[in-house]
Amino acid sequence: MITTKTKEELFFDDLLGECIRRNASDLHLTVGLPPVLRVDGVLRPVEKAAVLEPAFTETIKNITVENAPQIKHLITEDGGADFSLNFKNLARFRVAIYRQKGCYGLALRLIPNNILPFEELGFLPNQVPRIKNLLNRPHGLILVTGPTGSGKTTTQATFVDYILESPCHVLTIEDPIEFVHSHKNGLITQREVGVDVPSFREAIMKGLRSNPNVILVAEIRDVATAEATIWAAESGHLVIGTLHTTNASETVTRFIDVFPPEIRDQIRIQFSISLLAIFAQRLLPRATGRGRIGVFEIMSATPAVRNLIRERKIEHLPSAIQSSVAEGSCTFDSALAELYRAGKITFEIALMNAFDPRALREMVEFGIKSRYAKG
Template identity: 75%
Template sequence: MECVRRKASDLHLTVGRPPTLRIDGKLYPIEGEPVLTPEMTEKFKDIAAQHAKHLRAQINDGGGGDFGLDFGEHGRFRVAIYKQKGFFGLALRLIPKHIMSFEEIGFLPHLIPKIKALLDRPHGLILVTGPTGSGKSTTQACFIDYILNSPRHVLTIEDPIEFIHDHKAGIITQREVGVDVSSFREAIMKGLRSNPNVILVGEIRDLATAEATVWAAESGHLVIGTLHTTNATETVTRFIDIFPPEIRDQIRIQFSISLLAVFSQRLLLRAEGKGRIACFEIMMATPAVRNLIREKKIEHLPSAIQTASAEGSITFDAYLAELYKMGKITYETAMQNAFDPKALRELIEYGGRRHRS
């Protein structure tokens, strides 16, 4: 299939345009393919929806749905069917069989031991954040793959299931919302009966899921969750604001105790012009960070990240500088993605020596 052969991340099927691939973040129509008609996309919808019988009513009457579609040895697709202007469209995200290592994702060598130590913790909350298509699922899959090297039971709750994991030294239980269980909250609460050590929550999207996530982290489980936020400050604010105002002070205390780290990421074009690499802001939950969260001084978190590099924290711009120094991205890419281009220029020209692994 063209999508797999050209290492595209997505395939778009929409009326009025040929089938279109997303490669390294850019859209490319497939040459020689016809412009899609409403009849064509309806047929594609019917073929894909055969694998999602539980969503047929939602797709046909509710305007769309998301589900996983197995593609044999090549991997899986996360399929989103939607309606626009009365016609069906499809967006298929390729989920490769290969689970990337820390190095392949783009984690800096000196940070990898600290991240592994974090994943070895018996309980607490780790949040992986970023916009849609920023590589969150790939990062989470890497984390779970590492955890499964140890004799621990991992429960994943996803909508839909994306990466398929092997048991390895541990046990993996993967539950899909809408297929195996009715909601994220139910999956977390009832899943505790299956005696997991680690719980992956595919998306913290509502109050019920957020409550269950905090409770699971407090009750002796390592919980890895996802939010669609762009940095640590926004993540902390968004998580706490999910809760009603009257209980936010209590949640703020619970959250500050449970939190282990926030990984906020984006994907950047590699220096060679092909393929992408992840760039992170990492906030480890140091005592200073916990105090700032408790005392509602969220605006000071960026400074706390800057001063905790020894613990594994790093700002997004500092990460950009490291990727540039390592030859992983170009100077132009670094500048285009910087939060503060002037500060990044100083980091590159004057700031610090390169870390060694």
């Protein structure tokens, strides 16, 4: 039986198609405004589109929910929901439904079907072999951090895609499932909180019975999830987790401080032993003016780093990162300098985002002088 789409459904399809064509990261549907796309980090209204009425956003809310029947029981009393939606096998969208000023609004985040290689994420060529070595480790904890919209999910997807080149079992625990992985040479099990399992903690603890080699925890939100994450890493699994923190030092503090004060000393020891690396990232505009690229602070868990964590000397971690470049660490500012030298970002963008603009200038000038000296 062929069903004819309503004009609202056809317009919604057009908007999702426009989002894909323009490689927008997000689509916002808000009453009182035309549809708005976020392209390269900048909000841009859809040209020639009419201002949205309450009836339209409510209709689109109903359409998205009908196309994701598995989440109907998750809708909150105020009509809110957070789930993923497949669009014509072209892409997936993470959908957030909310209420504002008595009307429905929607924010849809584009999840492309293609998974990026390491270099396209923004990693430097000399970093990639070390990262792959980390991902080949049999157990330990890797944290990918950054603010909302900084590309953490995309980075995690690349990590998982690489791991699946080997014959191993990867369990992902997500809310909702975003990138859909193929098995490749391994086995991938993707479980969605609220649909397949009631919570991140329960998914981790029960997931251990399914014999995974690698566990991806899409978000470490609370003490129960953090505790289960540490336990999984200690019990012989490689665990990849996410926190909404801006740098390695803040990540260490946030992870440990989520626990009650009376057990933090013990958690600090466990965390220092399990930790392999922290990747703190941001997305910045490319020099071409089209697209964005990731910039990464990388803290490898060297003996010095582990010792500083155990001794609560978190303020010394930035210095430890600077002194452990040979072990794979990289400060955010040095990553900016390298991306500028490679022509990936402009000097203005690098300077604007540097933690220490003066030091960045010196790194750039030193790099230029070094190249002339070699020539």
